[in-house]
Amino acid sequence: MAETWPGGPAPREQHNNWTIIAALFRDMAHRQPQLGRLGQHIFSAERMPLLDAVACSDETVANVLMGLCFTRQGEPIDYADLGIEQLGALYEQLMAYRLKRDAGRITMASNRLSRKAASCYYTPGVLVDLILQETIAPLMQGRSARQLLNLKICDPAMGTGNFLLGLLDYLSDAVLAASASNRSSFVDTDQTVRNLVLQHCIYGVDKDPMAVDLARMALMLHGNSPDAGHLDHHLHCGNSLFGCWIGDAVETIGDADGFTTLQTLLQSRRRAAAAIATMDATTLPGPAGTQHWRALGKANGPLEAVLSAIHAEHWLGPAPAGDRDIVHDLWRGRWGNPVHVLTGVVPVTEQRLVRILNRMNAVIAEERFFHWQLACPGVWLEGDGEHHGGGFDAVIGNPPWDRVKLQQVEWFAQNCPDVAWAPHGAARRRRIAQLQRLQAPQAVAYARAAAQATATARVAKSCGDYPLLSGGDLNLYALFVERAMALVKPHGLVGMLTPSGLASGKTGARFFRRVAQEGRLKVLYDFENRKTFFPDVHGSLRFCVFVARKSPQESPQNGDRRRLCRDALSASSSPVAGAARCAFRLGSIAELKDPERRFLLHAEDFARVNPNTGTAPLFRSRRDAWITTGIYQRLPVLVNRSGGTVRRPWPVTYRRMFDMSSDSHLFRSAPEGDGWLPLYEGKMMQAFDHRAADIVVNKSNMFRPAQQRLLQSSEKASPERRPRWRHYVKVDAKHWSWPDSWVIAFKDVTSTTNMRTMIAAILPRAAVSHKLPLLLLNSNISRRASWACLILANLNSVVFDFVVRQKLYGTSLTLHVLEQLPVVPPGRFNIRIGSTSAATIVRAAVLELTYTAWDLRAFARDLGHRGSPFVWNPQRRLHLRARLDALFFLLYGITDEEEIRYIYSTFPIMQRQELALYGHHRSVKVCLKALGTLQRLGHGPLSQASALGA
Numbered sequence: 001m002a003e004t005w006p007g008g009p010a011p012r013e014q015h016n017n018w019t020i021i022a023a024l025f026r027d028m029a030h031r032q033p034q035l036g037r038l039g040q041h042i043f044s045a046e047r048m049p050l051l052d053a054v055a056c057s058d059e060t061v062a063n064v065l066m067g068l069c070f071t072r073q074g075e076p077i078d079y080a081d082l083g084i085e086q087l088g089a090l091y092e093q094l095m096a097y098r099l100k101r102d103a104g105r106i107t108m109a110s111n112r113l114s115r116k117a118a119s120c121y122y123t124p125g126v127l128v129d130l131i132l133q134e135t136i137a138p139l140m141q142g143r144s145a146r147q148l149l150n151l152k153i154c155d156p157a158m159g160t161g162n163f164l165l166g167l168l169d170y171l172s173d174a175v176l177a178a179s180a181s182n183r184s185s186f187v188d189t190d191q192t193v194r195n196l197v198l199q200h201c202i203y204g205v206d207k208d209p210m211a212v213d214l215a216r217m218a219l220m221l222h223g224n225s226p227d228a229g230h231l232d233h234h235l236h237c238g239n240s241l242f243g244c245w246i247g248d249a250v251e252t253i254g255d256a257d258g259f260t261t262l263q264t265l266l267q268s269r270r271r272a273a274a275a276i277a278t279m280d281a282t283t284l285p286g287p288a289g290t291q292h293w294r295a296l297g298k299a300n301g302p303l304e305a306v307l308s309a310i311h312a313e314h315w316l317g318p319a320p321a322g323d324r325d326i327v328h329d330l331w332r333g334r335w336g337n338p339v340h341v342l343t344g345v346v347p348v349t350e351q352r353l354v355r356i357l358n359r360m361n362a363v364i365a366e367e368r369f370f371h372w373q374l375a376c377p378g379v380w381l382e383g384d385g386e387h388h389g390g391g392f393d394a395v396i397g398n399p400p401w402d403r404v405k406l407q408q409v410e411w412f413a414q415n416c417p418d419v420a421w422a423p424h425g426a427a428r429r430r431r432i433a434q435l436q437r438l439q440a441p442q443a444v445a446y447a448r449a450a451a452q453a454t455a456t457a458r459v460a461k462s463c464g465d466y467p468l469l470s471g472g473d474l475n476l477y478a479l480f481v482e483r484a485m486a487l488v489k490p491h492g493l494v495g496m497l498t499p500s501g502l503a504s505g506k507t508g509a510r511f512f513r514r515v516a517q518e519g520r521l522k523v524l525y526d527f528e529n530r531k532t533f534f535p536d537v538h539g540s541l542r543f544c545v546f547v548a549r550k551s552p553q554e555s556p557q558n559g560d561r562r563r564l565c566r567d568a569l570s571a572s573s574s575p576v577a578g579a580a581r582c583a584f585r586l587g588s589i590a591e592l593k594d595p596e597r598r599f600l601l602h603a604e605d606f607a608r609v610n611p612n613t614g615t616a617p618l619f620r621s622r623r624d625a626w627i628t629t630g631i632y633q634r635l636p637v638l639v640n641r642s643g644g645t646v647r648r649p650w651p652v653t654y655r656r657m658f659d660m661s662s663d664s665h666l667f668r669s670a671p672e673g674d675g676w677l678p679l680y681e682g683k684m685m686q687a688f689d690h691r692a693a694d695i696v697v698n699k700s701n702m703f704r705p706a707q708q709r710l711l712q713s714s715e716k717a718s719p720e721r722r723p724r725w726r727h728y729v730k731v732d733a734k735h736w737s738w739p740d741s742w743v744i745a746f747k748d749v750t751s752t753t754n755m756r757t758m759i760a761a762i763l764p765r766a767a768v769s770h771k772l773p774l775l776l777l778n779s780n781i782s783r784r785a786s787w788a789c790l791i792l793a794n795l796n797s798v799v800f801d802f803v804v805r806q807k808l809y810g811t812s813l814t815l816h817v818l819e820q821l822p823v824v825p826p827g828r829f830n831i832r833i834g835s836t837s838a839a840t841i842v843r844a845a846v847l848e849l850t851y852t853a854w855d856l857r858a859f860a861r862d863l864g865h866r867g868s869p870f871v872w873n874p875q876r877r878l879h880l881r882a883r884l885d886a887l888f889f890l891l892y893g894i895t896d897e898e899e900i901r902y903i904y905s906t907f908p909i910m911q912r913q914e915l916a917l918y919g920h921h922r923s924v925k926v927c928l929k930a931l932g933t934l935q936r937l938g939h940g941p942l943s944q945a946s947a948l949g950a
Contacts, residue, residue, distance in 0.1 A: 001884075003129070003300040008548075016058055017056075017058045017061035017062065017065075018056045018057075018058070018061055019055070019677065020053045021061065022052075025043045025045070026043075026045065027382065029043040029044045029045065029152065030119075032069065033864045034728045036245075036786075040220075051754065052597070053661065059418060059618055072202060072727055081284060081943065083534070085255075085521070085713040088684070092196050092506050092610075098181050103893055107204075110868060114526075119551070119561050120564055122159075122297050123162055123163065123398045123497060124158075125162070125166070125810070126589045126591075127497055127533065127545070128162055128166040129166060129397075129642055130165055130544055130545055130589060130592075130897075131163070131396055131497060131547070132163075132166050132167060132396070132495075132543065133494045133524070134495060134523045134581075135394055135396055135494075135495025135547050136153065136167065136170055136171070136394060136492050136495075136600060138493065139173075139493060140427075141149060141441060142176050142838045143178065144178055145175045145178040145179040145182060146242045148171060148174055148175050148178055149175060149196055149197065149200050149201060150200070150202075150892070151171070151201050151284060151393045151394075152200075152201060152203065152376075152378075152379055152392050152393050153165075153167060153171075153201055153202060153203065153394045153395070154202075154203035154205070154244045154376075154392045154394075154395050154396075155203070155205075155396055155397040155485065156204075156205050156240040156395060156397060156399070156480060156483060157202045157205070157206060157240065157397050157398070157399040157400060158204035158205060158211070158212075158215050158234060158235070158780060158946060159208075159211050159213030159215070159398075160211055160215050160218060160777040161204060161214065161216075161218050161235075162377045163396055163397050163398065164204050164215065164219060165219065165222050165592060167199065167201075167202060167396070167601065168194060168197055168202060168222060168223060169222075169585045170218065171192045171197045171202075172190065172194050172197050172199055174582050175189065175193050175196070177191055179193075180525060181423060188324075191223075191224045191225075191814065192864065192892065193225040194222075194224060194225070195224075195225050197278055198219060198221075198223045198225060198230065198234070199230050199234075199773075200279075202234055202581075202597070203234045203235075203376060203379075204234065204235045205235075205236045205237075205238055205240040205370060205375075205395040206237065206240075207237065207238065207239050207240075207368055207810040208237075208619070209237050212235055212236070212237045212405065215235055216231050216232075216235050218798070219231060219235070223830065230289075232294055233732045236370065236375050236684070237240065237368060238368045238369065238370030238375070239367050239368045239369055239370050240370050240372075240480075240483065241476070241479050241480065241483055242311060242367060242370070242459060242461070242463075243307065243308075243311060243369045243370045243371040243372065243383065244307040244308075244311050244369070244371055245307075245308050245371070245372070245373050245842075246266065246303065246307070246309075246373050246374070247438050248307060248310050249303065249306045249307055249310065250262065252310050253306070253307075254331050254332045254333070255331065255332055255333025255337060255338055256333070257333060257336075257337040257338050257453075258331075258333055258337045258338040258340075258531060260342070261302075261339045262303075262306070263300045263337075263339055265302055265303055266299075266303075266580065268295065268299040269296060269299035269300065269374075269377075271295070272292050272295040272296035272299060272377070272698075273296060273377035273378060274378050274484070275288075275292040276289070276292050276293065276296065276378055277299035277378030277842065278376065278764060279292075289537070289844065291747075292550055296377055296532055299834055300374045300375075301343070302339050302342075303374055304371060304374055305339075305342045306338070306339055307345050307369070307374070308344055308360075308364045308369050308371070309342050309357075309360055309364075310590050310754050311369045311764060312359075312360035312369070313366065314459060314462075315363050316359060316360070316363060316455075316770075317455065317458060317460055320627060321355055321732075322352070322720050322782055324358060324398055325327070326350070326352050326353050327333065327356060327877055329694075330353065333355060335350060342357075342399075344755050346731045352746045352857045362389075362522070362593075367451075368708065372487065379391060379392060382504050382674055383624060387606055387869055390489065391486075391487055391488045391489040391490075391491065391492055391550075392487050392488050392492060393489060393492050393493075394488060394492055394493045394494070394495065395484035395488050395492070395493075395494050395495075395496075396494075396495045397480070397484075397496060397497070398496070398497040398498075398890070399476060399477045399480030399481070399496065399497050399498065400476040400477060400480070401475065401476070401477050401479075401498070401543075402475065402476050402783075403473060403474065403475050403476075404453055404456050404457045404460070404474035404475065405453055405474065406449055406450045406453040408428065408432075409428070409763060411441075411446060411449060411915070412428075412432075412446070413426040414721070414923060415442050415445065416440075416442040417430045418431065419432055419442075420437070423699070423705065423918070424640060424660075424661070424664035425660075425661040425662065425664045425665075426664045426665035427664075432446070432778070441869060442467060443856050449849075454782065455651045456474075460474060460479055461474075464647070465482070465483065465486065466479055466482045466483075467480075467482075467855065468482055468511035468514070469481060469482040469507070469508055469511050470482075471507055472506070472507035473501070473507065474900050475501075475507075477496075477499060477502070478502065478507065478508060478511075479496045480496070480498075480512065481494065481496055481498060481502060481511075481546070483843075484496060485548075485550055488550045489549055489550065490551040490560065490852045491550065491551055491738060492549070492550050493547060493548070493549055493550075493645075494546075494547065494548055494549075494550070495523075495545070495546070495547045496545075496546050496547075497543060497544075497545060497546075498546055498872065499541070499543050499544070500526045500527075500543055500544040500545060500809045501544035501546055501810065502544065502546055502811060503524055503526070503546065503616035503809075504615050504616050504807075504809040505615070505809070505810075506613060506615075506814065506816040508615070509614060509821075510615035512613075512614065512615050512616065513606070513614030513615065516580070516603050516606045516614060516616075516871070517547050517606070517607065517614060518603075519545075519552055519578035519579075519603060520549040520550070520551070520552055520790050521548050521603075522547045522548055522549060522580055523545060523546070523548075523580060523581050523582075523584045523588060524541060524544060524545070524546060524547075524580055524581075524583075524601075524616060525544060525545040525548035525582070525583045525584075525592065525598075526543075526582075526583065526584040526585060526586070526616075527542065527543055527544065527545075527585075528540070528542055528586065528587055528620065529543065529585055529587045530713070532545070532587065532588070533665075534605060538718075540751065540753070540808075540811065541708070542809050542810070543708060543851075548936075576945065578602060579600040579602045580600065580601055580602075580728060581598060581599075581600060582598070582599060582601045582616075582619075583597050583598040583599070584616075584617075584618045584619050585618065585620045586619055592716050594742070596621045596622050596623070597620075597621060599616050601625075604717040605617075605625075605629065605816075607642075608629060608632050608633070609628060609806070609807070609820070610814065610820050611637060611641075611642040611820060612637075612639070612640065612641045612642055612819060613816055613820065613821050617807055618752070618804055618806050618807060618808065618809060619804070619808075620906075624806055624906075627894070627899060627902075627903070628802075628803055628806045630893070631799075631803060631822050631892055631893070631894075632822055634822075634892070634893045635822040635823065635824065635825070635920070636649050636822065636823065636825055637819065637820050637821060637822055637823070638650060638818060638819050638820070638822075638823050639819035639820075640819055641819070642800070645804075649825040649826065650787075650791060650823060650825075650826065651777060651778040651781050651787070652744075652775045652777055652791065653775070653777050653778070654680035654773060654774070654775065654776075654777050654779070654815050654818070654819075655771050655773065655774040655775075656770040656774070657735055657768040657769070658679065658729055658735075658767055658769060658770060659770045660681075660769050660770060660771065663729075666729050666730070667679065667727040667728070667729055668727065668728045669726070669728070669901075670728060671725070671728045673727070673730075674730065675730075675731060675732060676728045676730050677728065677729060677730075677731045677732050677765065677766045678727070678728055678767065678880065679707065679723075679725055679726075679727040679729050679766070679767040679768070679769060680725070680745070680750065680766050680767065680768045680769060680772055681695060681730060681769045681772070682747045682749050682764055682769060682772050683695060683706065683707075683708035684708070684723045685745065685747065685759065685761050685763070685772065686761065687756060687758075687759045687760060687761060687796045687881075688722075688760055688761055688762075688792070688796060688846070688849035688877070688881070689718065689761055689852075690761045690762060690763050690764065690850075690853075690855075691711060691721065691722060691853060692708075692710065692723070692853075693708035693709055693710045693712065693723060694709045694724040695707070695709075695723070695725055696708070696709045696710065696728045697726055706726055711723070713874055716853075716872040717871070717872050719852065719853045719854050719869040720854060720870070721853065721855070722853065722855060728766075729767040729903065731766075731767050733742065733821075735767070738777075738779055739779055740777075740785075740859075740862065741764065741765045741786060741858035741859075742762050742763065742764055742765065742778075742785075742856060742859040742862075743762070743768070743773040743774050743776065744760060744762060744763075744774065744777075744788055744791060744792055745760065745761060745762075745773065745774050745775075746758065746759060746760035746761075746772070746773060746775070746813070747760075747771070747813065748770075748771045748772065748812055748813050748814070749811055749812060749813075750808070750812075750813050751769050751804045751808075751809060751811050752808050754799055754806075754831075754909070755907065755909040755913070756794065756907065756910070757770055757801050757804045757805050757808060757813070758795055758800060758813065759796070759800045760792055760795040760796055761850070761940060762788065762859055763857070764855040764859075765858075766854050773815070775791065778897050778937055785817060785859060785862035786839070786843055786861070786863065787826075788846075788859075789827055789843045789846035789847065789863070790824075790826065790843075791841055791890070792838060792846055792850070793842045793845065793846050793884050794823055794824055794888065796881070796884075797885055797888035798885045798888075798903065798904065798907065798923075798927075799885065799888050799889055799892045800821065800822075800892075800899075800906070802890065802903045802906060803821055803822060804817075804821060805822065805906065806944050807820065821946055822892075824888070824891045828891055829842065829891075831891075832938075833887075833934055833937050833938075834937035834938070838887060838891065841883075842856055842884065843863065845863055845880045845881075845883065846884075846944045847860065847863050848870045848876075848880060849877060849881070851865065851869050851870055852869050852871075852872050853869055853871055854869060857869075878926070879925060879926050881923070882923045882926035882930060883926065883927070883930040884929040885923070885927045885930075886926075886927045886928070886930035886931040886934060887934065889927070889931060889935055890935075891932065895931065897937070900924070900927065900928065900931070901924060901928075904921065904923065904924045904927075910923065
């Protein structure tokens with residue numbers, strides 16, 4: 001090439017370089033055995049037939065070669081020095097682009113959805129090492145070198161294989177160490193050990209063929225294996241979430257001839273699998289092993305066709321009665337031996353069956369169903385199809401973190417931006433309908449993607465493989481975790497990197513509760529991304545290292561259980577039966593070395609702080625855990641569903657009014673007559689403040705067009721000033737069904753890193769966004785405004801907010817989180833403080849904090865106040881809130897000054913703002929002074945009736 005292009009510009013129309021490269025690749029694929037099977041496979045034209053039909057110009061080839069051989073700074077690239085990190089980064093970047101036809105040219109366009117769909121976010125090595133340490137190290141304890149080589153460990157979503165590469169190093173080092181201590185004769189070199197580990201221990205699956213090729217290449221190079229052909233038997237391209245077991249074929253085929261054929265294939269398979277399973281783990285593969293694998297492949301081919309057809313039938317979903325009858329007849333042998341029909345031995349003439357088989361084959365090719373029992377001989381016991389015996393010793397990995405449901409805005413942002421830029425959901429649906437009427441390619445592609453997502457969700461929910469984690473809004477990582485639990489041996493371990501929602505979310509509650517309460521949870525380390533671990537993923541994302549056993553351990557005896565409950569918050573990091581090593585809100589791996597950050601939690605600790613769901617809390621430190629669990633011992637939760645009856649200390653119910661997406665067709669920019677009310681959105685409200693901000697529309701912001709403009713104190717000084725809304729909605733009795741002209745609302749969208757997390761206020765009669773959930777007082781109780789004051793003060797107290805921060809993983813304060821928060825029961829407000837009651841103090845403060853504008857006149861009247869709104873005074877409001885905080889510290893049983901200061905310190909933004917304004921943390925000072933006053937006045941039960949009526 002250098003001779004044909006001696007430094008000058010490459011010819012535009014000649015194809016000499018392309019011809020030379022094509023010939024070189026053909027030579028590598030067919031006449032270079034030293035490359036091994038993997039090398040020949042990579043250069044085979046069969047994998048990319050399009051390349052035989054095109055020819056690139058010399059100019060294009062020259063530019064490509066320059067880009068491959070030199071950095072942007074002109075330095076040559078030495079591919080011999082590239083490691084798996086560079087290969088993984090390369091794959092990740094490739095997935096960030098898609099081919100695009102533009103004015104007759106094929107170009108590369110940025111496509112973050114392609115990368116997201118392929119889940120191509122390379123796992124940092126420190127996280128891989130941590131999972132290996134917590135999952136694989138316990139399995140290796142006390143094993144000889146030979147026993148270590150009998151371990152079988154799988155990554156079902158391996159990507160480019162970085163977990164498997166770490167595993168290769170980890171196991172190889174352990175085998176070398178064990179052999180050195182036992183002076184094993186079969187281990188002679190590091191290369192031998194690595195090849196033995198590759199041959200016997202490591203398994204991986206991925207749906208993306210490119211990822212599988214890169215993983216195979218990386219393992220071959222890292223293992224220094226001259227011919228890694230045996231990796232073809234351990235690294236597979238397929239959908240590891242969906243497939244069948246041999247027993248499914250045994251149950252489905254009703255034809256006698258077909259059943260006989262099936263049994264013959266199973267016998268052949270059993271013989272081959274048994275021979276493979278008994279291969280010496282201390283020897284490298286030889287000709288005999290090749291023969292066994294060939295025999296297995298011959299038996300597996302027809303079995304795979306049958307199992308894939310069975311799963312494809314399920315995937316295609318409910319069919320017309322006629323089609324169901326045809327498929328039923330297929331399995332019963334109407335058109336001949338069903339095994340032979342599916343493998344093409346018997347030709348099919350029935351056109352309806354041809355049509356059904358074509359649909360099945362299309363689904364099989366698209367979804368790549370993976371049948372674990374066929375692909376991994378020796379891992380499960382070979383019988384008549386049962387798969388309950390056996391399994392992997394461990395399943396590890398970082399599975400995709402993607403919702404199964406197609407995300408409409410994101411999809412159209414990449415494929416048809418005009419649709420994504422629609423101002424609201426209703427307009428977007430109209431634009432999609434227009435594309436469908438025009439039969440536009442985008443509409444066809446969207447329909448296909450939506451159908452695939454729908455089928456995935458339907459099969460996951462109905463196939464029976466995911467009974468605990470297929471509810472609600474499906475996410476792939478949850479399915480992978482439940483699949484992993486099914487794939488390991490009874491005493492095997494699962495070590496996964498997943499979003500922290502696995503341990504905290506309502507969807508995963510049944511799964512996590514069972515794992516935690518049965519003592520199967522071994523490790524739960526929660527991390528904040530902060531763009532440190534995954535720079536291209538949002539910094540607020542939380543993820544966790546989750547390690548658990550498949551089967552329960554023996555429960556500790558009563559004495560041991562009491563000891564564990566007492567010592568659960570100790571700093572010990574040693575394994576304890578029935579307890580899990582936990583750490584939360586970590587920003588780095590190094591923080592695990594801090595004994596205050598890592599501690600043991602027992603199943604009873606999870607149940608105490610989340611009695612309804614049994615999910616994990618979010619204790620940043622042992623001190624947080626100690627304070628929070630103490631509160632839960634003293635106070636009830638808002639709604640306790642853990643027993644046979646539901647217990648509610650407060651007479652409130654949860655309600656959402658208008659959904660900002662599905663109800664957007666009801667919205668107008670101005671009222672259109674009687675009954676039309678402004679729509680409150682979360683951005684407009686702050687604690688005790690229903691007019692914190694105006695809504696300003698920024699049409700250039702596709703995803704968040706509505707922005708807030710905070711009202712200044714000078715504006716709030718006018719009691720006539722109301723916030724400016726962007727929508728109006730017609731509200732009737734079905735929307736506003738309670739008797740009051742006001743309502744309690746709180747912000748759903750929030751964060752533990754905001755100035756405050758729980759934000760609640762009284763709103764006047766209006767339409768309300770679903771992101772401002774409502775707490776409705778039962779209509780049959782009297783003095784509802786007095787009850788509202790107590791509830792609102794409780795929600796906005798700093799001690800309540802402190803507990804909220806121990807429970808909130810994401811950015812949504814959902815109902816299941818709210819219900820499990822500890823509240824002051826109504827009777828406790830009846831305590832006497834000096835000559836008054838706690839209820840009276842709360843009511844007076846909340847009235848002054850809330851009634852600052854005329855639009856809440858009805859609320860003030862219901863409290864017996866007939867005067868004008870109170871003047872907006874920020875300093876006065878700070879004092880009122882700090883005094884309320886003091887009262888609630890007393891009611892929550894926290895009176896130690898050091899603990900109060902510590903709780904306030906967990907709200908750093910509030911602290912910084914007050915330091916800037918006053919030179920000290922004024923809220924703490926006022927609160928402690930008020931608490932001292934309350935304690936001097938004394939407190940005890942009232943001798944009169946309930947203070948709510950005072």
